[in-house]
Amino acid sequence: MKIQAINGFKDILPDNAGLWRRVEQLARNIFDRFGLREIRMPILEKTELFTRSIGAATDVVEKEMYTFADKGITMRPEATASIMRAFIEHGLHVRQPVQRLYTIGPMFRHERPQKGRLRQFHQLNAEVIGAAEPHVDAELIAMGRMLLDELDLQASLELNSLGCPACRPPFKTDLIHYLEQRLEGLCSDCQRRTHTNPMRVLDCKKTSCRQLVLEAPSMLTALCADCDEHFQAVQGALRNLDITFRLNPFMVRGLDYYTRTTFEFLTTDLGAQAAVGAGGRYDGLIEQLGGPSLGGIGFAMGLERLVLLLEQRDHSEHLGADTTDFALVSLGTTIDAVSLLAHHLRRQGCRAAIDYSGRSLKAQLKQADRARARFALIIGDDEWTRGEAVLRNMRTQQQQPFPLSGSPEQQSQRLAELLRSQPD
Numbered sequence: 001m002k003i004q005a006i007n008g009f010k011d012i013l014p015d016n017a018g019l020w021r022r023v024e025q026l027a028r029n030i031f032d033r034f035g036l037r038e039i040r041m042p043i044l045e046k047t048e049l050f051t052r053s054i055g056a057a058t059d060v061v062e063k064e065m066y067t068f069a070d071k072g073i074t075m076r077p078e079a080t081a082s083i084m085r086a087f088i089e090h091g092l093h094v095r096q097p098v099q100r101l102y103t104i105g106p107m108f109r110h111e112r113p114q115k116g117r118l119r120q121f122h123q124l125n126a127e128v129i130g131a132a133e134p135h136v137d138a139e140l141i142a143m144g145r146m147l148l149d150e151l152d153l154q155a156s157l158e159l160n161s162l163g164c165p166a167c168r169p170p171f172k173t174d175l176i177h178y179l180e181q182r183l184e185g186l187c188s189d190c191q192r193r194t195h196t197n198p199m200r201v202l203d204c205k206k207t208s209c210r211q212l213v214l215e216a217p218s219m220l221t222a223l224c225a226d227c228d229e230h231f232q233a234v235q236g237a238l239r240n241l242d243i244t245f246r247l248n249p250f251m252v253r254g255l256d257y258y259t260r261t262t263f264e265f266l267t268t269d270l271g272a273q274a275a276v277g278a279g280g281r282y283d284g285l286i287e288q289l290g291g292p293s294l295g296g297i298g299f300a301m302g303l304e305r306l307v308l309l310l311e312q313r314d315h316s317e318h319l320g321a322d323t324t325d326f327a328l329v330s331l332g333t334t335i336d337a338v339s340l341l342a343h344h345l346r347r348q349g350c351r352a353a354i355d356y357s358g359r360s361l362k363a364q365l366k367q368a369d370r371a372r373a374r375f376a377l378i379i380g381d382d383e384w385t386r387g388e389a390v391l392r393n394m395r396t397q398q399q400q401p402f403p404l405s406g407s408p409e410q411q412s413q414r415l416a417e418l419l420r421s422q423p424d
């Protein structure tokens with residue numbers, strides 16, 4: 001029987017990998033402009049890290065984690081908790097109190113696979129730790145927006161505040177009271193959430209629940225003075241940067257550690273998977289994990305969703321590029337000379353392909369074409385004796401002689417120069 005990949009786990013094939021790399025490179029470039037530095041953490045962490053940060057009563061921890069129960073370890077479902085663990089473990093704040101960090105990598109959640117929703121998926125994660133000012137929130141959101149803009153992707157921005165340990169508990173009490181009176185109209189998940197995680201009821205996707213919460217108390221009118229001031233300042237700072245947003249008091253993020261500012265970038269082009277990125281402030285998290293009393297804010301963007309959006313917009317764009325500079329065509333008995341030249345070309349930084357099969361000229365040129373080679377360099381026994389190869393421009397089909405004078409190293413240098421002098 002053929003062995004296939006596990007449901008919800010996907011290969012990224014070579015034709016597609018270029019698009020992935022483009023998104024990752026642009027993200028790194030933009031993160032760099034904003035002064036973020038890369039951090040890489042292990043994929044496995046102690047399970048307790050996630051139960052204590054994300055929260056025991058969240059969907060992620062209750063239903064979605066890949067846990068090795070006998071070993072007490074879990075494959076990370078998100079990156080923020082791991083970044084905070086590393087931040088605390090290495091005392092990163094001691095040398096530099098404000099840490100601006102990013103990471104790119106796979107996350108694991110046992111969800112129902114569908115378009116844009118996988119069990120192994122990839123995120124870009126950006127975090128600014130140790131800075132509580134509202135301008136930081138706006139700057140981080142603006143960075144997410146810049147990435148989407150430079151990828152030329154449309155997404156709307158929704159903004160909310162989830163308050164803090166001073167104003168959220170009394171709000172929750174009010175909310176529970178409101179929900180308890182309408183328990184019958186809620187879905188079974190929300191009936192349970194009413195007591196375990198009442199805020200989550202506010203962003204249930206079911207129509208009946210959505211209707212019911214329309215009149216529910218709003219966190220935005222329940223914010224304490226400090227949280228309200230912070231939220232107003234974030235909005236002002238966003239306007240200052242010319243970032244448009246919509247307030248959405250029903251947006252509650254699925255992870256318990258969020259405080260104050262939360263936001264989502266939403267698209268209408270991916271069906272039910274509307275969120276391309278999301279994040280928020282987590283001012284109590286580091287202390288809760290045993291670290292210093294420092295706040296932070298971050299976001300995560302889903303790479304699969306970004307790539308899908310790019311593919312939908314222009315599905316052939318990533319297939320257009322050359323993959324080889326020189327396809328070397330050896331005919332007759334020249335294979336040793338030709339492979340030495342290929343080796344030197346690669347030393348010169350050129351992409352060189354070589355066909356060892358000894359097939360006909362026609363077959364080798366067809367292969368060069370399929371590989372989207374820029375040039376083919378043909379060296380058969382005749383060319384070798386004459387000391388003159390045939391250089392074929394694969395785009396224009398024009399051929400010119402290429403003298404095989406000097407050492408193979410010198411020949412490769414001349415070919416590299418010729419390549420550099422070509423228009424793109």
Ligand code: ATP
Binds near residue numbers: 118119121
């Ligand atoms: P959703 O509402 O779509 O489940 P989420 O709120 O669970 O998203 P976060 O935990 O905030 O998502 O993760 C941030 C981003 O990571 C999402 O906006 C999305 O782009 C991406 N993402 C989350 N879960 C998945 C998944 N299972 N497959 C692919 N991408 C995902």
Ligand code: MG
Binds near residue numbers: 254
């Ligand atoms: Mg989710």
